[in-house]
Amino acid sequence: MLSLLLVEDDLDLAQTLVDYLDLEGIRCDHASNGMAGLELMRRGRYDALLLDLNLPRLDGLSVCQRLRADGNDTPILMLTARDQLEDKLDGFRAGTDDYLVKPFALQELVVRVQALARRRSGQAQCLRCADLEMNLAERSATRAGRPLKLTPTGWRLLETLMRASPAVVSRQALESAVWGEEMPDSDSLKVHLFHLRKAVDAPFPTQLIQTVPGHGFVIKGPDP
Missing domain, CATH: 1.10.10.10 (Winged helix-like DNA-binding domain superfamily/Winged helix DNA-binding domain)
Structure with missing residues (x-):
């Protein structure tokens, strides 16, 4: 069974995603702010990270940068309402592996997660x-x-x-x-x-x- 971490401060969206992923046979832990998500990532091992961009306490770009600085090569799928090219480039420069713009189809999320989880990230330096x-x-x-x-x-x-x-x-x-x-x-x-x-x-x-x-x-x- 795949094991994911979702870092998302929208609690309604987070519950929807956790429940849907469970139906797909994917276990998903949840953190509601960037600092909590960073701590969970440092203490556990996940197949992929679903990371919102706008987070309290520590934003998604900073979480991503700190994980890559740690040498963490967990694949990261950035979730965000920002769809401008520069926003996406900022995400890739921070170390994310893929980008999904809100609102998105749940089926697409699952397909992208399954593809990412088959490999470790090449972004870790x-x-x-x-x-x-x-x-x-x-x-x-x-x-x-x-x-x-x-x-x-x-x-x-x-x-x-x-x-x-x-x-x-x-x-x-x-x-x-x-x-x-x-x-x-x-x-x-x-x-x-x-x-x-x-x-x-x-x-x-x-x-x-x-x-x-x-x-x-x-x-x-x-x-x-």
């Missing part, structure tokens, strides 16, 4: 896991503040694992992310993962890159 950080804009990676030296292939592997975290990534998905349809020989992934682990994990006491036998690979921090 900073990815984090424990003390590991990737700055995509600057193309730099650090762990515990120490710069990491990565090969281009190592970078693509790490980005793929970081975007999926804490989910497991299959061997096939990793190979596809790095080499596309030109599959390498059977040892290439093993060799590149060895060098990636050497760069990311070897100098540190906690190992972040883990093998999940029979399933693939995952990058995650220590259990709380």
